[in-house]
Amino acid sequence: MREIVVISGKGGTGKTTLCASLAALAHREGLNPVLCDLDVDVPDLHIIFNPRMEQEQPFISGNTAVIDEAACTQCGRCLELCQFGAVHLKDGVFHIGALDCEGCGVCHRLCPAGAIEFPERHCGTWYLSRTRFGTFVHAQLEPGQENSGRLVGLLKQKAREIAAAENGGLILCDGSPGIGCPVISSLSGATLAVAVVEPTPSGRHDFERVADLCGHFRIPIAVIIxxxxxxxxxxxAIEEQAARRGHALAGRLPFSPLVTEAMIRGEALTERDSPLASELERIWRRIRAMADKPARRANINTL
Known part of the structure; x- marks a missing residue:
């Protein structure tokens, strides 16, 4: 099973637009793709896909300490123990800030009165939906929650299970931007990373970072400028940079008002004929060919 993840060194490079376009092409070719939006902090692939939701499940991860005011003796032990500044005293009453609590459980275990509860934390919601391009797995992390990497891992697990059940040969993921925990989780087990890069000095720097990350996990990269x-x-300069590092150039895309027009219509760029759609088809053929190659070790030598 091939697993292609579209990534970028920062947000706003066109990653989601490209992923939607590739999804339309994969569906057109009868590949029965399973689609996955792994940018769980700010998901937006659903705007283009207009999914029909079939399942909605809570994402539970970690715990949050809560003081039972009726049982609290106001001893202040929790305030002494907390190393994260989550315990606050206001008007003679102790309480724990939900966004401040790191869920370590120290106050819960060591409260002399046993007045601190430790319920599981509802961090978000994940969904299984159907779209005109195929089955879609996506999620929304609650504001302020920090378990995005774990939620990304859950989505990828569900996508693989669905692909196996539906005889799907392709999982196509819109990854998180940057190089943090959710990106590492997005790349786990990937066949190919498609890096979307902007032609600026900062774009080159961003590409260096994601290339180093993919190189660490020995994931080949297809570069799209x-x-x-x-x-x-x-x-x-980016083409030369990619060539020095042993990464293939999948193609160049021009600046085009067609992108905005497609967004307004809620369509993928490849749902209508245009010169841009034709170029995306050529890029997709190259990406498919790269994904079909045996795994290779990426060149992660410093530039």
């Missing part, structure tokens, strides 16, 4: 015509010199 988006809005390449806005800065030809930087686009060429």
């Amino acid at each position: 988006n809005k390449a015509d806005l800065n030809g010199d930087e686009a060429r």
Whole structure:
């Protein structure tokens, strides 16, 4: 089973737009793709997919301490023990800030009066939906929650289970931006990473970081330079950078008002014929060919 993850060094590079376009092409070719939005902090692939939700499940991860005011003796032991500043005293009453609590459980275990409860934490919701392009697994993490990597791992597990059950040969994921925990979780077990890069100095720097991360996990990279015509010199520099590191260039995409027009319609770029759609089809063929190659060790030598 092939697992392709679209990533970028930062948000706003066109990662989600590209992923939706590839999803439409994969569906058109009869690949029966399982689609997955792994940007659980700020998911937006559903805006284009317009999914029909079939399952909704809570995401429970970790615990949060809560003081039972009726049982509390106001001894202040919890305030002494907490190393995260989560315990507050206001008007003579102790309480624990839900967003401050790290869920370590020390106050719960060592409260002399046993007045601190430790319920499981509801961190978000994940969904199983159907779209015009295939089965879709997605989620929404609650504001302020920090377990995005674990939720990403859960979504990938569900996507693999669905792909196995539905005889799907492809999992296509819209990964999280950056190089943090959710990105590492997004890349886990991937066949190929598709890196969307902008032709700017900061874009080159962002690409270096994601290339190092993929290299660490020995995941091959297909590079797409988006809005390449806005800065030809930087686009060429990124091509050279990718070549030095042993990464293949899947293609260049121009800046185009068609992107905004497709967004307004709630469509993928490849749902209508256009020169941009034709270029995306060529890029998709290259990506498929790269994903079919045996796994190789990426070159992670410093530049």
